[in-house]
Amino acid sequence: MTRTRPLLTGILLLATVAATQAVQQQRPPAPAGQGQGQPQDQGQAQGRRGQGPARDRAQQPAPQGTAIIAGRVLSVDNGRPIKRARVSVTAPAARVARATVTDEQGRFQIGELIAGTYTISASKAGFVDGIYGQRRPAQPGTPVQLSDGQQLGNVDMRLLRGGVITGRVLDEDGEPLARAMVTVMRYQYVRGERQLTPAGVDQSDDRGQYRVFGLPPGEYFVSATATGIAGALRGVAAAVIGGAGAGRGGPGRGGPGALGGGLGALFGAGAEADPEPTGYAPTYYPGVIAPSEATKIPVAGGQETTGIDFQLQLVPTITVSGIVVGTEGTSVGVTLLPDDGGAGILRGQMFRANTKEDGTFSIVNVTPGRYTAVARSGGRSDEPRAATQNLLVNGENITGLTLTLIGGITVSGNITVESSGTPAPADYSTFRVNLTSADSSAAAGPLGRFGGPGGGAGTRAEKNGAFTAENVLPGKYVVTAQGPSPWTLKAVNVGGRDATDQVVELRGGPDVNSVTVVFSDRSTQIDGTVRTAAGTPAQAMTVIAFSSDPLYWRAQSRHIQVARTNQSGAYHLQGLPPGDYLMIAVDDVEQGEWFDPSYLGQIKDAATAISLSDGDKKTRDLTPRS
Template sequence: MIVRALVAGTLLLLPSAVPAQPPARDNPPPTGTAIVRGRVVAAATAHGLAKVTVRAMSPPLRLNKAVLTDASGRYDIGELPAGRYSITTTKTNYVPAVHGQLRPLGPGKPIDVANGAVVDHVDFALQRTGVISGTIVDEFGDPAAVVQVAPMRYMFFNGERRLQIAGPSSMTNDLGEYRLFGLFPGQYYVSATLRNNNFGSESTEPTTYAPTFFPGTGSSADAQRLIVAAGQTLSGINITLIPVIAARVSGTVLDTQGRPLANAGVDLMPRVGFAPSAGGASTRSDGTFVISGVPPGEYALRASVQGQQEEYALADVTVAGGDVSGVQLVATKSTPIRGRIVFEPGKGKPPVGPAVRVTAVRPFPMVGVPGTTTGREDGSFELKTASGHAHIRAAVLGSGDWRLSHVLVNGVDVIDTGLDIPGGGGSVDNVLVELTSRHTEISGSVVDAAGDRVRDCVVVVFAQDSQRWTGPTRYVAATRPDQESVFHARLPAGDYFAAAFEHPEPQVPTDPEVLAQLRDRAIPLSIADGETKKVELKLSQPPVY
């Protein structure tokens, strides 16, 4: 751990050191006399689309102006100051578009607008979103009604790859039919889950249904990947639910004094993955509960009384095909973490305290557990969360000018190691969250084999030390080149690898398996604190995952 002595006068504390900065919304956006206009049509019919949101955005000007198309699909964005703009469109059931893009969801081409100019024919032909449809049946081939069907994609969280819901889900009708719509182009998996509706009742049904993936497997590793193109409908994606032995989870909930806790709600949530609640119950007058119809899996039990969310009980439960009894949940109160937000002197103007969000980040999200707050006017904060190991993170809302530099607990920097949060009525005090306007940045361009700049790609910068690839790490960054074909990655000082590859999916893979592949085709580099380093990367082969 790094110990830093804080000397009075070296840090800016809120609010006495600086005057309050007015919120961004109080600063009127710049105006001018330029106009951008055009028409939006449906790609399939060339029919004008009404009520499409069209935006002109210029990050350097901090301008984001939106209008709606009229009945014929025409729009007119006026009073624009001179600058470089990205023009975008959004409309329900259509794929979002950016002017100048070469593929759906790809990067666009900005337009330069002079003051007083009229830029015409900035037109769009929007493609409809995709659809997946099919039928869900039970093991006897009978239609399964009221089954939740969800489109899934792999997401990357703290260096781990997990399937998560990636679009609107659907319930099957009485014929077992479902229709997933509004899907952006990309890769999907389809899951079907029959919710446990035994809340508050004790079922004697010997079997239940496990979450099932297309084409009919209980393992996400064996699920079949589906590729959905813009405007495409994939039909016949049928799933047969997998029956499994139903288990009962039972136990007792005690309050903070060790007494039976009556009328508490008990929820059983999967620890990893996507599935909805696996069941729930209310405690009896003696604090006991029973949850029936539970499929095998790893779960988190959470108990609390309505209106008393800061007092709750948590326990991990593994169901392996048999009943789980004697579970004891002992309530505890949320642990307060108290401290101050400070700013290093620099070029940036410190914001007011309420503009800073402080969060307790954990390796695995905890269901129903609080863990975030905003600072007060005087720069102090109090965050309440559950006991256990966590990392403190902070960011200024709506601004990239400031970054977290240190988290000090009684003078010891725990920004990377995290801290152990006690339970049992304890607290964590004397936390100093320090932000700085000095940035350590790696930027540059990506070129192909011919030496031409590439914008439609992804850049991953990651620590040479593989121990820093997992957990709530600050040493892995994934980014894409901006409208000037320049990428930017802000990380702490250190030794890194950098690689660039084509990747049309919105989620960038950054789990250790992928980083190990990228290491063999990446360039090494080092960067000092506060340094800005420019590099040129060659487009490489994408990782296989």
């Protein structure tokens, strides 16, 4: 089964890409100069107003220079060269991305590079992906500054051999269960939030055996479902494409991960599901249904952890039926999303069906648990509408569930600038306003896809500074914005009140047309060098600047920024809002962990205080802290 995981991963990736393309959700590049740790672009709002001019998407020739990066890729455990490893160098600001493969001696060379700041990464099947300058997996790497004509050699990277988890999946009688989909998961930070995410997948063979390899050191959870590859594909696509198309086996009826439209045929949607009195629930090792009762499995680099055997649990299943009000005779998708209180992206098995012409629906074979029922209609050409309701499934059929579709609203306003001498922009179309979802419920992401990936909505400003985000569904949002240098966000006003960095709740009803976004050219800046106690530069350190007020300790906060020291130990931070901050340089932090309030609480006493006013440019040297 050693080849199964990359095959399944590729299939799942293709499913995700195909489904994403089906709804044509495009995410433009982040504005130039956007620092690490700042809010990210949340995608474009649907509709015609408020979007920037069409861009020429023709293939542009890659810029060529005279600089070279060369080195070797070696194994951590024995120092031997790794042949046929893939090495990539990227410089997002310069729009450069190049790749090559190591030779028999593990050597690589990438030439014709222009001057810029590059990230160098390497990968090979069976090893943990590595970034140049990493001290351990999951940490940020060290950027490399390259000048014109420079020949940077001896860039050696060492890859850690990945760990392995293997075992057997059994049925309720202790017999091997073939074609069970096994997922190995670990906690990671996604958009600044700690979530349970997949690290690898495999499908059990006729002996019930599975094997997942290439795992970074850490603690893992293992889950299994009896849906197989087709079920996994349906689940991925249903999560991505939302509510368009006919359900599995035709309108009005559905089951686990039922998928609609042409993609349903592509991914193997079969005949109409029949109600069954019992079914296999998604089960976690050592054989439990609740994620909170799952056992952690520690894995070291290169370690093979065997004997992770467990039985899938047979549970009673029920039917959820009801009506969606406001379908207007069209088929609307209804999805039951498992809601585990925010344990992670993988919340178990989804169930889905589509409405009949009269708006009724029936979802069969639903296993016990807490769910959020989500009904969605509309899409690229129609205004989106949605409805949600929480459900508790405990063994009894649920009938008469009523979901009333509510349309989105339009949020509009203007961008203004406060200048200390910089001419006001003649064209504001490079400015962007985002409504980032502040709702962590199970339905937040799927509902937000009407406006942008991951929850939320966004739009580019028009030339005169006006902006309009259409079809924003009701919910809680934080209004953020980005602009070209030297402009940084200063304030947000919604309906006459200050909403800067505050959660704004948008309710169904009247449009919101009184949003003012203020930019300033008085950007803050902090530069410095991190040196060891002996006074030598400390490279590959992570410098974290975070507000002294815990109110701002949240995912994607503007009041948290990070920078990575270069070969000289230097760092640069720009665009923090005025206020009081704490700063610290550390070498042991996971990517995105700096948004975690518990982590910031642990490091605050060892941090150095600094205050920033509008336009401040300060220098602060630091000493690494453990």
